[in-house]
Amino acid sequence: MENMERVAAFSQKIAAIKEQLARDVVGQQEIIDNVIIAIIAGGNVLLEGVPGVGKTRLVRSLAKTLQLPFSRIQFTPDLMPSDVTGTNIVEKDDNGKLNTSFRKGPIFANLVLADEINRATPKTQSAMLEVMQEHKVTVAGETYKIDEPFFVLATENPVEQDGTYPLPEAQMDRFVFKLLMKFPNKAELADIVRMTQITMEETAEASVNGEEIMEMRALAATVPVIGDVLNYAINLVSNTHPELDDTSVTAKKYIKYGASPRAAQALITCAKVRALVNGNYNVSYADIDALACPVLRHRIKVNYTAVNERLTADDVIGMLVRENKKLSK
Amino acid sequence: MGEGFKKFKRKMCVGAWIRGSLLGVAVGCVIAAVLTTLSKFEILTIDKIIMLIASVAPAVAVAGIVVLVLMPSEKRAAKKIDRALNFGERAQTMVAYKQHNGPMIALQRVDADNRLSAATTRGVGLRGIVAITVAFVLAAAMLVTAFVIPGKAEALDDSNEEIEIPWAISEYQRVALEDLIREVRESEMEQEAKDSTVDTLEDLLYALTKVVETESEMKETVIAAIVDVDLISDNANTYLAISRKMLESEDDSMQKLGKIIELLDPLSVRDKMDVLYVSNFMVSDVADLATAFAAGIELALEGAMTDNEIYLNIALYNFADSLRLVGSDGDSSNDGLQTDNAFATACDDLVDALSYQKTNLEMRDKVIAKLTELFGIKADELPDLNANLPSDGNVGGDKNDENVKPEDDEDEVVSDGGIGTGNIIYGSDESYIYDPEKKETVLYGESLGAYHGKYLEDVLSGQISDEFKDLLDAYFDVLFSGTEDKE
Incomplete structure (x- = not known):
């Protein structure tokens, strides 16, 4: 009976997540379903789509729904690995003594949007992908764990390929899914325009938390x-x-x-x-x-x-x- | 396993039995059909028990193998269920994890069984049933056909029965029949019997000439004529019935008279009547004897229940009347002359009457022999005849008579050249000859007519020279008309 309740709760939470996401993301039902599956499965997703189809909005909305800390990393060619992972900095304490402390990078979030990951240099990409694989960061010999659940949604722009660094196959392998976000149809586009005329902010509300995601993950594994x-x-x-x-x-x-x-x-x-x-x-x-x-x-x-x-x-x-x-x- | 799954598995098991049984029976039917057909067409000789075993054993084997192959295990049944119901591998998961425990597994099991319980078993477990049923029906039809189709011998018989052979009287047959009619008309048969026989033969001639079109009709008509001729003879020849009644009497003189009549020998009547007269009636007081004798004759005539218009009956009634007269007058005044006259007249009458009846029989035999020979009627095609003849088949005479047929006398050597009564012998009907057309050995008499007919056809077509024709005419004449026995 307890398990039946757990399964019932699972279904309810999934329905709640979808309902909340639908408030901010028009159409793209398959994308939403697969993103939810990837999160619960503990995997990362590579999203490919032209600009403006709602990739960032989806992740923001997801972060609100799942009540998970969210960060966005906009990858550029000059982005350094330490810009992603964080770095040690030297600080003067109150006594004037110089100390080093680790300043966490944007990767230290539960939900990370790695925008246009193919624009970063291979070195920065590999730093990112190492974290994706191992859920921890090692800087100057010190290892810092990332809190679970940890989910990276990386994006690629299929249009602008000049000056990009396509992800190597070994690193592509770390994404459990690659999803293709298509341009919305006219009806969907009309809904998007109407919705964003009211507010550009995401209106999704919290429905589950990180702990519940972990429970759902454990249940699905059985x-x-x-x-x-x-x-x-x-x-x-x-x-x-x-x-x-x-x-x-x-x-x-x-x-x-x-x-x-x-x-x-x-x-x-x-x-x-x-x-x-x-x-x-x-x-x-x-x-x-x-x-x-x-x-x-x-x-x-x-x-x-x-x-x-x-x-x-x-x-x-x-x-x-x-x-x-x-x-x- | 839950009830839902069991429900489906049960259906599949029944389906396996049904399909196995149908296939097995179909195989058995095909084998039986083949063996039956081969046996019917005499390509294979096989005992019925062996045929049965050869059909049933493979049928059972095939049925058993098919049932074993189709009988599903739990795993196979689950696979079939998932495929048939588009069940998303629920049944297979339920079966694969039946030994496992775990909350999710338990949930899955319950969910799957509930869905199975709610689902219908229609269409499950009877895959290919239509094709198998068609195969069964075709095999059964094959078997029925094999039983129904006529075999080699049956086909020949059927073909013989079905085909009506057309027939038309030949010139030879027509002439021969006309000759026979003339012979009867000119014979010394008793008039009424003669007229009736001539009428029968003339009707036969008409029918064969104008009406009959097939061989079977011809045989029917000829046999009917033969039966009529036999009946005419039976009615006309009262001597046997009368003599038998006389022989039943305890009176010696009546018995003697009965024997005289039974002999049917006109030539011996006078001598025997003389003996009767001398031994029994040459007495002084003859009146009572004569009266009693007359009464005995009349009693015998009444007891015989024959036609009293027949000459023999009339002759015997006249004799009885004469004897009554002797009885009433006493005959004492004429010194036995009245009695003597009565006997003398009776002798004359009996000679004539018995001659008629003997000729009746002879002509009857001749007519029947001629008709059977002329139209190829076999002995086994005729009904029982000779109703009025003595059981030993003799036509007149006794065993010591030299005119007895050779087959009745074991000491007599049957010659190839003759049987018959008296001094006339006819062509033998006892010797065998090979018939090239029938490709078998037949009685000479059966093929004689055919040979004669062939001869006549050759004569008409000019293939026989005059010299050879004379020789052959004489040859056939002997065979048909008989010849005097010079021995």
Whole structure:
């Protein structure tokens, strides 16, 4: 019974989060759902979208809803790693003695918006990504832990590529999802204009806190997944590798290199959350299929054949999913 | 496992049994159909028990294997349920984690079973049932067809039965029948019997010439004519019935008279009547004897229940009347002359009457023999005839008579050249000959008509020279008309 209450509470909190976010973000339902899944799963999200589609607003609104400290880092080419992580500074105390103390950088928040992360230098990017992976900062030999839950939502502008430093694949792998935020349709745009004419401020209210997010994370981790579904996810990731003997036809034809094992971990972890968010108590093939694109699109690289045929990563992933379904029958 | 899951699993088990059974029966039907067909067309000779075993054993084996293959385990059943109901792997998760504990797992189990309980089992567990049912129906139809189709022998018989062979009287047959009619008309048969026989034969000729169109009709008509001729003879020949009644009498003289009549030998009547007269009626007081004898004759006639218009009956009634006269007058005044005259007249009458009846029988036999030969009627196609003949088949005479048919006398060697009564022998009906058309050995008499007919056709088409024709005419004449036994 207690567990039923916990599950009921989970569903209510999810509904509350969505309701609050809907007050500030028009449309983008899939983005919102996947962001929620990523937060509960304990992963970070890379958001790609043109300026003005609401990436920052989403994160701000999320921070308000989740009652989590929020910081925004606008990445520029001159941003130094210490600008992100923080640095030791020398201070004179009351006695006039010089002491060093660590000034925390903007990364020390629960919810961090890393805007235009591809504009930062690789050195700064790697400092950021280390924190994302390990949830701690090491400066001058001292390690400083970041409070949980820690969630980074990084953004990329697909339009301005001049003077940018595309994230290396190893670092892209640290994002559990890459989500594509599309330009709103006319109706959505009309709603956005109407809403922001009233106020530009986010109106979302607090619905859950960090502790509750952690509880939800723990609950989602207990959702069972059967061997067949697990193998289905593993096969999907494995079939992105063209170099393997028993790989898929699609991979051999269209993929240059495939996803890492983190993709399989991300698929299962996030699928558990997705199942529970949708009111199910087990992971299904549908959960894996729904998360295939967000999990894999930034982890595979399509080859020139795909480019020639004007196939995007999402197109290739769709083919992989269909092929995987046939093989699983 | 919860009730919801059990409900589905049960349905799947039933479905497995149904599909296995249908497939097994279908296989059995196909095998049985093939074996039955092969057996019917004599391609394979197989005992019915073996056929049954050869059909049932594979059917049971196939049914068993299919049931085993289709009978789902819990895991397989769960997979089928999830697929059929689009259940999002709920059933499979429930089964996979049935041994596990945990709050979420317990929740999942309860949730899955509740949903299964609410869901319908329709469509689950009967995958491919339509195709299997169609296969079963086709196999059953195959089996029914195999039983229904006629086999090789049946097909031949059926074809024989179905095809009506057209028939038309040949010139030879028509002429032969006309000759027979003329022969009967010119014979010494008793008039009424003669007229009736001629009418029957003329009706037959008309029917065969004008009415009959098929072989089966022809046979029917000819057999009917034969039966009529036999009946005419039966009615006309009263000697046997009368003689039997006379022989039942305790009176010696009546028995003697009965034997005279039974012999049906006109040539011996006078001698035997003389013996009767001398031994029984040459007494002084003959009146009572004569009266009693007359009464006995009349009693025998009444007891025989025959047609009293027949000449023999009339002759015997006249004899009885004469004897009554002797009885009333006493015959003492004429010194036995009246009695003598009565016997003499009776002799004359009996000779004539018995001659008629003997000729009736002879002509009956001749007509029947001619008709069966002419139209190819086999002995087994005829109903029981000879109703009025003695059980030993003799036409007149006794066992010691030299005119007895050879087959009745074990010591007699049957010659190839003859059977018959008296001094006339006919073509043998006992020897066998190979018939090239029928490709079998048949009684000579059955193929004689066909041979003669073929001969006549060749004559008409000019294939037989005159010299050879004379030879063959004489040959067939002997066979049909008989020849004097020179032995």
